[in-house]
Amino acid sequence: MDFTIQKLAKIAGISTRTLRYYDEIGLLMPARTNSSGYRIYGQWEVDQLQQILFYRELGVGLEVIREIIMDPAFDKAKALKRHREQLLNKRKQLDSLLVNVEKTIALTEGRITMSDEEKFEGFKQQMIDDNEARYGNEVREKYGDDAVNKSNEKLKKMTSKEFEEFTQLGNEVKATLSEAFKTGDPASDMAQKTAELHKRWLTFTWDTYSKEAHAVLAQMYVDDERFRAYYDAEQPSVAEFLRDAIHIYTGFKN
Amino acid sequence: MDFTIQKLAKIAGISTRTLRYYDEIGLLMPARTNSSGYRIYGQWEVDQLQQILFYRELGVGLEVIREIIMDPAFDKAKALKRHREQLLNKRKQLDSLLVNVEKTIALTEGRITMSDEEKFEGFKQQMIDDNEARYGNEVREKYGDDAVNKSNEKLKKMTSKEFEEFTQLGNEVKATLSEAFKTGDPASDMAQKTAELHKRWLTFTWDTYSKEAHAVLAQMYVDDERFRAYYDAEQPSVAEFLRDAIHIYTGFKN
DNA sequence: ATTGACTTTAACGTTGCGTAAAGGTTTACA
């Protein structure tokens, strides 16, 4: 009827460290100790441990287990239901992680198969990945998965010549913007040229262009810390300037 | 182009502590520090952080991320696939946890509805739960879910009178076994009586009785630490004695 | 008497930060 720590551990299929830990946190103390300080467990402790391990296998935390087994009046069903909700949430998270991982694997493998213009394809892919990582969630929320997917598709279908044009144009936008900013006038020719270049740049990946969407995006550049970090890199308030220029260009404000 | 720690944190949507931690573990160090020791990050660091956060969102551990981003030749697809396997395993575990939690909730609620002989029902339920917790997995593996479920069902359907007989009989088995053990002979009348009592005790929960199954169970008592802890509680090798008696009784060995 | 199996406490390591605490720096405003 009396068990030393190792015997109990073997019976229960756990480690002695676990039993010492449970003793330490007061979850399961031995019935007594012998003259040399050895822990001695009795039948009651075996039963308690059984209970503990039962709930532990359900993934319940030790503190909750303590409540459950210490107080017989404790509402175990309620505790289990709360626990079930937590498990369901965890699984949801896991599922979305899995979807993303799958997607990334597929993308990565797509890159591997088309090893013809490998480096170039890699660039495109990298760009898509980066954009997804940076703005993916929010942009998808705002514009829907469809628009983003189409945009990515369009990017992936670009030839290396088109892609070069695209990046080239992006640099032009930045350079022109920098020039235009010096004029201080978002209505200036230079600023309006920037807005037009920006539009051309956008249409490389946008499925359909609309002045409204363009104007909205311009405001987004200002609102979003991360967009602003890109455009404000050299001088502050460049993002605002670009927005104003685009609003004038499109004739829309929001 | 230069970011202080907080600016970078805001851009990336993380905490400054995280950036300091990444610095500490050498995952992402600032480009330089200014005269007062402030961390200054450049464009390259922003891009690296982007990569880091991308993989982090997939649930990849920081050490693996380090490998992935430090070495451009690293096989990212392979790493992601390994990661996917881990995620799938986690989800499997979660799912089985959920099944068990559901079952427990159902059982618990079943107990709540039949509050007529509540305490008694509680005992039965407790017994089922305990058995499931102690031996559930292995017994189910060996004999199949069906046998175990039927056994539990049979137990649940017992009236309080039958249940009393059942526990009474269990005590008798133990007492007779203790007596028989003193004779030292598993073929003795007392030992054979024990075997028969044990059979009667079994048929309370077993759907169908067979001598083979009985003999197998007897061996299990010996092989399994936990069963043995129950029968060997008072004297060692009692489990072996019981096994021998049953083997003689059933005429089977295995 | 010695070996081997067992026990004890103490304390660090794990993962990815959160959260003070104590003190220096920079910036903005009166």
Add this chain to the structure above:
DNA sequence: TGTAAACCTTTACGCAACGTTAAAGTCAAT
């Protein structure tokens, strides 16, 4: 120009549930 607000720094404990030494005492058997 003073000072308060908002930054920045390092140091270090806390979390969940133990695993893993390490140093030292105990027990059973040869």
